[in-house]
Structures are given as C-alpha cells and as structure tokens.
Amino acid sequence: MEFLSPGFLWALLALAIPVIIHLFYFRRFKKVYFTNVRFLKEVKEETSARRKLRNFLVLLARLLALAFLVFAFAQPFIRQDADIKKGEKRVSIFIDNSFSMSALSEDVPLVEKAKQRAREIVEAYQPEDRFQILTNDFEGRHQFMVSREDALNFIDEVKVSPSVKKMSQILERQLQAINRSENAQNAENKNSYIISDFQRNVTDFGSFRDSTLDVNLIPLQSVQEQNISLDSAWFDAPVQMINQTNTLVIQLKNYSSQDAENIRLSLRHEGQTKPIGTLSIPAGATVTDTINMTIQRTGWHEAELNITDYPVQFDDKYYFTFNVDEEINILVINETNANKYLNASFEGINYFKITNQSSQNINYSSFPDYNLIVLNGLNSVSTGLSSELNQYVFNGGNVLTFPGANANLDSYRSYLSTFPANELQAFEKQERKVSNINTEEFIFKDVFENANSNIRLPVTQGNFGLTRYASRKEEPILRYRDGSIFIAKYARGQGHLYLATSPLDSEYNDLVRNGDIFIPMLYKMAISTAKESKIAYTIGQDELIEADNRVTSAELVYKMKGRAEEFIPEQRIIGQKVLLGINGQIKEAGFYDLFLDAEQNLAKYGFNFNRQESELGYYNPTDLADLNTSFSIIDNTAAASLTPIIGERSQGIPLWRWCVILALIFLGIEALLLRFWRV
Numbered sequence: 001m002e003f004l005s006p007g008f009l010w011a012l013l014a015l016a017i018p019v020i021i022h023l024f025y026f027r028r029f030k031k032v033y034f035t036n037v038r039f040l041k042e043v044k045e046e047t048s049a050r051r052k053l054r055n056f057l058v059l060l061a062r063l064l065a066l067a068f069l070v071f072a073f074a075q076p077f078i079r080q081d082a083d084i085k086k087g088e089k090r091v092s093i094f095i096d097n098s099f100s101m102s103a104l105s106e107d108v109p110l111v112e113k114a115k116q117r118a119r120e121i122v123e124a125y126q127p128e129d130r131f132q133i134l135t136n137d138f139e140g141r142h143q144f145m146v147s148r149e150d151a152l153n154f155i156d157e158v159k160v161s162p163s164v165k166k167m168s169q170i171l172e173r174q175l176q177a178i179n180r181s182e183n184a185q186n187a188e189n190k191n192s193y194i195i196s197d198f199q200r201n202v203t204d205f206g207s208f209r210d211s212t213l214d215v216n217l218i219p220l221q222s223v224q225e226q227n228i229s230l231d232s233a234w235f236d237a238p239v240q241m242i243n244q245t246n247t248l249v250i251q252l253k254n255y256s257s258q259d260a261e262n263i264r265l266s267l268r269h270e271g272q273t274k275p276i277g278t279l280s281i282p283a284g285a286t287v288t289d290t291i292n293m294t295i296q297r298t299g300w301h302e303a304e305l306n307i308t309d310y311p312v313q314f315d316d317k318y319y320f321t322f323n324v325d326e327e328i329n330i331l332v333i334n335e336t337n338a339n340k341y342l343n344a345s346f347e348g349i350n351y352f353k354i355t356n357q358s359s360q361n362i363n364y365s366s367f368p369d370y371n372l373i374v375l376n377g378l379n380s381v382s383t384g385l386s387s388e389l390n391q392y393v394f395n396g397g398n399v400l401t402f403p404g405a406n407a408n409l410d411s412y413r414s415y416l417s418t419f420p421a422n423e424l425q426a427f428e429k430q431e432r433k434v435s436n437i438n439t440e441e442f443i444f445k446d447v448f449e450n451a452n453s454n455i456r457l458p459v460t461q462g463n464f465g466l467t468r469y470a471s472r473k474e475e476p477i478l479r480y481r482d483g484s485i486f487i488a489k490y491a492r493g494q495g496h497l498y499l500a501t502s503p504l505d506s507e508y509n510d511l512v513r514n515g516d517i518f519i520p521m522l523y524k525m526a527i528s529t530a531k532e533s534k535i536a537y538t539i540g541q542d543e544l545i546e547a548d549n550r551v552t553s554a555e556l557v558y559k560m561k562g563r564a565e566e567f568i569p570e571q572r573i574i575g576q577k578v579l580l581g582i583n584g585q586i587k588e589a590g591f592y593d594l595f596l597d598a599e600q601n602l603a604k605y606g607f608n609f610n611r612q613e614s615e616l617g618y619y620n621p622t623d624l625a626d627l628n629t630s631f632s633i634i635d636n637t638a639a640a641s642l643t644p645i646i647g648e649r650s651q652g653i654p655l656w657r658w659c660v661i662l663a664l665i666f667l668g669i670e671a672l673l674l675r676f677w678r679v
Contacts, residue, residue: 101197229253232536233535239325248290258283263280359378
C-alpha cells in the first residue's frame, strides 16, 4: 500500500491526544457513599476490571478512528500495473466529433457515447487537477487547461462537426496545451485520452514518440458499418449551353460490405425537386450515372443532388453551381477580307457572337472577352500579337490558327515555338485527303453516332508540312491518309492552341463546305478548356478560389455570404483574376455568393463536406496496440463506467473511502461504549 499525500501522516502524532485523555480523565476517583460494606471487596474488584476493559476499548476506538481519518487524508492506494502518478495532474481529453461519430452505438450516436466517456474520465480525477477538452474544431477556448467544472461544461457543448484532424495533429495539440500550463515541468503528470472510432484514413500516430505524455486510447465502434456516399458530380462538357441537353455525371460509392438496393436519387434545380430514379450499388463498388439537364436561362445556377441513406448522412447531399453565359464571343483576325463561311457558321445560332478585326487594327485589351480567337490567313504573326495570344491561351483562351498560303515561316516559327507547338515547313500544292477523325478527343467526342458511317471528309489542295518534335505534346484532331497532320491541338496553361496546316481559303481547303466536320469543330473549340470546369468545392480542402476580377476602386472589397454567415475572404488580385482565400471560414455545406455590392452577385459557389470520413473502416483495439506499443488501450464494454477504471489506472485501487468509513465506525463504537456500558 502507498499514499498519494504521505505528508498527512504527520498527523498521526495526534494519536497522543486520546492517550492523554485516557490517562487524565478515566483515572479520576469518584466518592461514593454507601452503608453496607458486606460485599465491598468483591464489588470493588469486579468494577475495577470492567472499567479497565471498557476504558481500553474506548481508547482503542478513538485511536483507530483518528488513525483512519489521517489515512483518509493521505489517500492510500494499492498499486496496479500502470505507473501511479502523485500530485496535481494535467489531463487532455480529445472527443472525436467528426461526421463518422454520428453513426449509432446501440441507441445513441457515437459522439454522445464519447461525451459520456469524457465525463467519466474527468470525474475519475481530483478537483484540483486541470483538464483540456479538445475536438476536431481546434477552438481557441479549447487550447488551455481548465478546472473540472469548466471541463464538464465544455463536454456538454460538443457537437458533430465537419472538421477532421489527423491523430498526429491531435497529439501534438494536446502536448502543446499541457506544456503551456502551470507546473508543466512536472513530466510525471501529463495524461492524454483520445476517444474516437479511429478511422483508418485519419489514424496516423504510429510515429509519435514522447515519453513524457501517457497516451490512452478509448476506441468506440458503431453497431453497423454501412454508408453510401454521393462523392462528386461534373458536367461532361466544360461549358454549359442554354436550350441544349447538358449531361451531368454523378459518382456514388458503397462503403459497406453489403449490396445497396433502391438508393433514391433526386435533383433540386430552379426551386423544383425532380426524382431521377433509383440505383443499386454493389458492396464496395463505385458507380457513375448521368443526368440530362436542359438549361432554360443564362446566368448563375444553384443545384443540389440528394440520395437517401441512413444513419451517416453528411455525404448524402452534393451542392454545385454553374454559370451559363449569355453568349459565346468569337474574334476572327483576318489578313484581308472576312471569310463568309466562317461568319455563316456562327451566325446560324444566336448564342454565338462573331467579331471580325483586321490584322492591322487589333484591340489586344479585348482578348479576355472572347472564348475563341481565329487567325484567318495571316501571312505573318507579329511579336506583339504572338505574346498576347500566348498569354491569352495560358489564361484559358482558345486560338485556332489557319496560316495564309504565303505565310512567313520564320514569323510562324517564332509564334509557334512560344507555346510550344510543332512548326510549319514549306507549303506544298498537293491534294491530300483526311482519313482519320480523333473521336476520343473532346472536339469530336460524342459528335457522331457512328464514326465509321459514310461521312464526307475534307480534302485539301495545298498544305504546310509540320515538324515532329515529340516534346511538343501534339494531339492530332484530323489526320491525312499518309499519317501527316491536318489539324493538331496543343495545351498551354488553361487553354489550347489549334493549328491547321492548310489555309482556310476555299482555293486550298474544302473544310468550310463540310458542315458535318466544320460546324461542330468550331463550336467545340469555342467551349473547350484545358482546366476542368469546377462546379463544386470541398470545405477544408479548397481554400483558394479563382474568380474574374471586377474591382474598379481600391475601396471595394470582395465578400462572401452563405445562408447564415457573411465574411471577407483573403484577396489577391493578379491581372484579370482575383484569388480568394477561404482560410477555414466556411463551416457549413451549401451555396455561397460572391459580391462587391450586396445587391449584385458576381458568382456563386457550392461547398460540400469533406468525404474523407465516408469510408467507415476502423482500427480495432488489437490493431491499435500494434500501431504504437507505447500507448495504453482502454477497451471497455458499452455498459461499464470508465470512472473506476481510470481511477485505478491513475491512482491504483483507492482506499480513502474505506478509511473514512472505518473512522466513522470506530467513532460509533466509542459512542456506544460510553452510552451503554455502565460500570
């Protein structure tokens, strides 16, 4: 047996008090008057013996009562296997409040069971000990040690949160809080408790090593490990068009070991909820499906996908936004006259707006306003135009180049090398027929129902040769029978350069008369982009958003507003773009508006909860013990209380309660002896 507070044992000197009382009180003589002395000797001997026995028992009861009272203050305990730490303790308790903790444990969510366990841990320690209550939110008020009463209040306030932290981050934060507290130099008093379901994708504390911190893991497990996640969605085309069928691709995953049947899917758009149908997802499988959306207006749109799944529901909704431009702007830069076929191709649909400019009078500042720039028959490309086009493509624009028959090869070589693209060689007046269409590439993907059908392919009467540098990463769009290139594609930054090896002039090229090829090619080039069209963002992961810059005054500041909050993001303007830093200011999934003036929205963004915890794979107690052998695993049943378990681990088997009980018992014995034992 050992004592937590052995200093109180000095109070055992007080045992001399009952002895002194015994010596000076019970030996006082009393004068008794009587007349009959017949049995005096016999009575005197009997009374003296009984008095001595009673007095001895009273003294013994007093001594034992006082001794056990002193022992109770000294807090005796019996040492167990765990090391017993004496003195005031620093205890950090992490309550996993991530979305996976909303799964059920019997009849309550795991987070409620975790809060119950945290209360039991706090109650197992002494009132003078100090505590830290930590969650995935890493709130400022949770970074300090508090009293037991405050700790219990913090526990009551814990709620499920979208935040997710790695276990290594949790341990580091606990150690920092303990080391900042008073008397932190006492390394024997550092205790960490982690209450979690210990998902495999966030449990990474295997490399943590700090002998000054005693880490205790308390694993909790749900009754069922089943979850269906609506992982992501994206449009098949990078640009959405009005009054056209726009294909939305969705991806779902079944994280359970059982097949999921009749998963209902719905789409909410323009204030209406439309049932899409039901899906069946095999166990552990990922499936994709498509939804055809017909968009009937321009501007920004908000849409929400929903599935039915229980009990983990944070990943059952997917918010996304998209913008439909009022028109697609095309700029054609001509050497001489405009090409009537090119004009007619775009003028057939009001959605496209074409502008013609002469190569001698180009407005470079207007380039960002166009989706596609066509160079039609230029004999040379100036250094200034080359530089502007290169920057335009890098920022997401598309350039289609038809060189003139009398093109200056040196000028074009300088222009094309900046992308870089393969360079033009000598012009040859020779008939060539196109024999291959790259239907795997975006430009002609899904254009033809049957690519092998009788499609009339272009024929050219003259074309330039093209170098074949593999490093230029050329992607053929149309190819001649001899394997040479008619039209090639080159990616640059967020945009594309499309290069034709034959002039657009009908004297050398009948592409303009081939509507099956020419019209869809122009349309798809105008809406193509090298950067994936982002329609949704992830909370905590996408912390930087790019938007078009609309600031015209230094006094204007971008703001973002959700359903219940408004904040000012970090902002950095770079040319025509502005980078907005979220920095953890978005906590709830939903739609957020970007604006300078509260009356006019500039953009809309859909933010979704991180799907990191959708996979309900956990470490069991045995696995946790293998991850780090220096950690203690407290594997208890659902009904057992942690208070006695923690008490025995931190203090051994406490005996102070028994000492108090025994002290009261002996005080009672003393009272009974004095009251009922007459001598």
